[in-house]
Amino acid sequence: MLLKTKKLMKAFGGLKAINKVDFELPANEIRGIIGPNGSGKSTFFNLVSGVYEPDPGSYIEFDGNDITNEPPHKVGELGLARTFQLLRLYQDMSVINNVMSGYHTLVPYSFIDAVTGRKKIWDQEKTIKEEMMELLSFVGLADYAELNASELSGGQRRLLVLARAIAGKPKLLMLDEPAAGLSPVNVDNLMKILMRLKEKYGLTLIIIEHILKVVMDTCSKVTVLDHGEKIAEGTPTQIKDDNAVIEAYLGKKMDDEEMRKALAV
Amino acid sequence: MDKFKEIIRQYPFLGFVIAFIILMLVPSVFFTDLYQSHLASLICINIIVAAGLNIVKGFCGQVTVGHVGIYAVGSYTAGCMFLYLGSGLWLTLPAAILIAGLFGVAFAIPSFRLEGPYLALATLGGGEAIRLFIENGDFFMSTYGISNIPQPEIFGVPFDTPDKYYYIAMPIMLMAIYFSFSVLRSSVGRAFMAVREDPISAAASGINVKKHKMLAFVLSAMFAGGAGAVYAHLPPGYIHPNNYTVIEMVTFLAMVVFGGLGHIWGGIIGAIIITIVYDLTRPLYEYQLFIFGLTIVLTILFMPKGIGGFIDKYFIDRRFKTKTGAASK
Numbered sequence: 001m002l003l004k005t006k007k008l009m010k011a012f013g014g015l016k017a018i019n020k021v022d023f024e025l026p027a028n029e030i031r032g033i034i035g036p037n038g039s040g041k042s043t044f045f046n047l048v049s050g051v052y053e054p055d056p057g058s059y060i061e062f063d064g065n066d067i068t069n070e071p072p073h074k075v076g077e078l079g080l081a082r083t084f085q086l087l088r089l090y091q092d093m094s095v096i097n098n099v100m101s102g103y104h105t106l107v108p109y110s111f112i113d114a115v116t117g118r119k120k121i122w123d124q125e126k127t128i129k130e131e132m133m134e135l136l137s138f139v140g141l142a143d144y145a146e147l148n149a150s151e152l153s154g155g156q157r158r159l160l161v162l163a164r165a166i167a168g169k170p171k172l173l174m175l176d177e178p179a180a181g182l183s184p185v186n187v188d189n190l191m192k193i194l195m196r197l198k199e200k201y202g203l204t205l206i207i208i209e210h211i212l213k214v215v216m217d218t219c220s221k222v223t224v225l226d227h228g229e230k231i232a233e234g235t236p237t238q239i240k241d242d243n244a245v246i247e248a249y250l251g252k253k254m255d256d257e258e259m260r261k262a263l264a265v
Numbered sequence: 266m267d268k269f270k271e272i273i274r275q276y277p278f279l280g281f282v283i284a285f286i287i288l289m290l291v292p293s294v295f296f297t298d299l300y301q302s303h304l305a306s307l308i309c310i311n312i313i314v315a316a317g318l319n320i321v322k323g324f325c326g327q328v329t330v331g332h333v334g335i336y337a338v339g340s341y342t343a344g345c346m347f348l349y350l351g352s353g354l355w356l357t358l359p360a361a362i363l364i365a366g367l368f369g370v371a372f373a374i375p376s377f378r379l380e381g382p383y384l385a386l387a388t389l390g391g392g393e394a395i396r397l398f399i400e401n402g403d404f405f406m407s408t409y410g411i412s413n414i415p416q417p418e419i420f421g422v423p424f425d426t427p428d429k430y431y432y433i434a435m436p437i438m439l440m441a442i443y444f445s446f447s448v449l450r451s452s453v454g455r456a457f458m459a460v461r462e463d464p465i466s467a468a469a470s471g472i473n474v475k476k477h478k479m480l481a482f483v484l485s486a487m488f489a490g491g492a493g494a495v496y497a498h499l500p501p502g503y504i505h506p507n508n509y510t511v512i513e514m515v516t517f518l519a520m521v522v523f524g525g526l527g528h529i530w531g532g533i534i535g536a537i538i539i540t541i542v543y544d545l546t547r548p549l550y551e552y553q554l555f556i557f558g559l560t561i562v563l564t565i566l567f568m569p570k571g572i573g574g575f576i577d578k579y580f581i582d583r584r585f586k587t588k589t590g591a592a593s594k
Contacts, residue, residue, distance in 0.1 A: 049469060050468075051465060051468075051469075071468070071473075072465070072468035072469055073468045073469075073471050073472055073473045073474065076468065076469050076470055076471030076472075077471040081469065081470070082469050084465075084466060084469075088463045088465060088466035089462075089463070089466075090458065090459055090462035090463060090466075091462060092458075092461075092462055092527070093455075093458050093459070093462060097455055097458065100452075100455055101452075101455045101456060101458070101459040101467070101470060101472070102470045103452075104452055104455070104456055104459075104470055104471055104472050105470070105471035107452040109451070109452075111453060111480075113451075114447060114448055114451035114452065114453045115444055115447055115448055116447065117277055117278070117443065117444075117446070117447025117450075117451075119275065119276060121447075121451060122274070122275060122277070125450075125451070125452075128452075164470070165469075165470075167470075168470060168471060
């Protein structure tokens with residue numbers, strides 16, 4: 001298992017944001033996480049990536065390492081990358097610098113090398129930059145490399161966030177609503193790029209998404225959260241027919257015709 | 266010209282050798298009296314402080330108003346080492362850098378929990394505490410100040426007049442700029458910017474936020490401490506607690522803000538201009554704090570990225586245009 005949580009718990013005061021969630025994810029899978037607003041999806045991400053500290057008794061394992069109480073940068077170093085719902089781009093940095101800082105953990109030279117400014121560093125920096133430019137052209141942002149991130153459009157920002165997360169060559173990539181606010185064409189485009197990146201870098205993915213079409217089309221398995229608890233897990237087809245899920249999230253059971261309409265969003 | 270630029274980019278050290286030769290020739294060509302040399306040395310010293318301040322404030326985004334305290338630590342390390350041990354600049358400079366670095370650690374700790382104006386208040390308190398401590402300690406010659414701090418000699422040649430001291434201050438400044446450029450152009454500089462822009466997503470990229478805040482504070486404290494030591498030995502070699510007040514801090518800040526926060530050349534351009542303006546407005550002593558405060562406010566309002574930002578914008582716009590132009594052909 002690449003990622004495993006046991007009895008994952010987090011309470012904010014009296015509110016149990018995540019309540020005893022057991023989660024297992026083998027490598028190379030694309031897992032979707034769905035659930036109504038406030039069901040604990042983002043909290044789950046924040047717990048796994050170390051932004052929040054889980055309550056005692058929880059256990060998180062990533063790639064064979066116990067990361068239960070590790071700080072976020074340690075988790076990042078181990079190869080777990082994530083994006084944020086609010087993007088959290090480095091607004092005042094150029095696009096290329098945004099991506100290059102995602103590469104931070106893989107930079108081959110030490111701090112002392114950097115201070116003394118030896119020539120080999122500039123060669124290595126050049127290689128890094130070329131590699132990152134390649135990644136940028138892969139997501140289609142190469143022409144904007146020298147612009148500030150704040151000058152990009154909404155769709156481009158989502159692509160940049162993706163590129164930054166992948167720059168560090170992670171084993172697991174957790175995407176928090178990657179397609180939120182995108183037009184249908186852009187959603188398709190983003191998902192296409194995402195699938196190509198997955199193939200190229202051998203990624204394992206967890207996707208939180210409200211656009212069900214994305215989840216149903218791309219994910220091999222879906223986990224459903226409600227009120228901090230896992231209420232269902234299975235293939236998209238199983239989830240679609242699960243009564244608990246329908247009650248909590250989908251609203252009502254639909255026949256195939258209605259479903260097709262709803263998913264065409 | 267492009268080829269020349271490429272060579273400098275490949276061998277940054279070569280650029281500094283050229284700058285060194287040019288700056289060596291400047292006094293004999295342009296300077297007509299000793300005072301101009303004195304001013305040039307002061308500019309060198311202020312550039313060191315501003316380059317350091319740019320690391321912590323401009324790149325790492327940590328608001329510190331206590332740097333003048335660390336500058337004082339550097340000066341008084343040099344002053345006291347002369348007073349009690351009889352040391353010269355070649356000993357006091359590394360000692361001042363080291364001790365200032367330790368103070369940098371102390372100043373970094375509040376930044377783990379405080380941000381923005383709260384951090385500014387904490388560091389302001391720290392800086393003022395250092396000044397008051399010096400002002401009230403007999404060990405530091407309290408209000409009399411330390412005088413007759415000697416200038417260094419190289420191979421028996423004394424550098425004891427302002428025109429000669431420039432040749433001491435200038436190479437030290439170039440070294441400081443070289444180190445700051447090396448750091449800021451590397452992955453460490455990028456990590457500083459990432460911490461400034463968004464610590465949470467920086468951490469998600471595997472950047473140790475606390476470590477980099479600490480690094481930025483210590484590095485810039487070392488710059489300030491070194492500058493303080495060079496200042497202490499500046500002819501006539503006199504330091505007094507009154508030289509390390511909030512006015513000086515505002516001037517340092519004005520340099521970095523005016524030159525361009527987070528711009529690699531920012532502090533340097535700002536230090537040159539502000540030092541000259543500071544000197545020209547000396548007769549208006551009581552209005553200086555007002556003038557530089559106003560400079561900071563106006564710069565932030567109308568030119569948020571300072572002069573450096575202007576240069577950047579021009580170059581980037583041009584590059585972007587040529588690139589898309591080529592793509593559309």
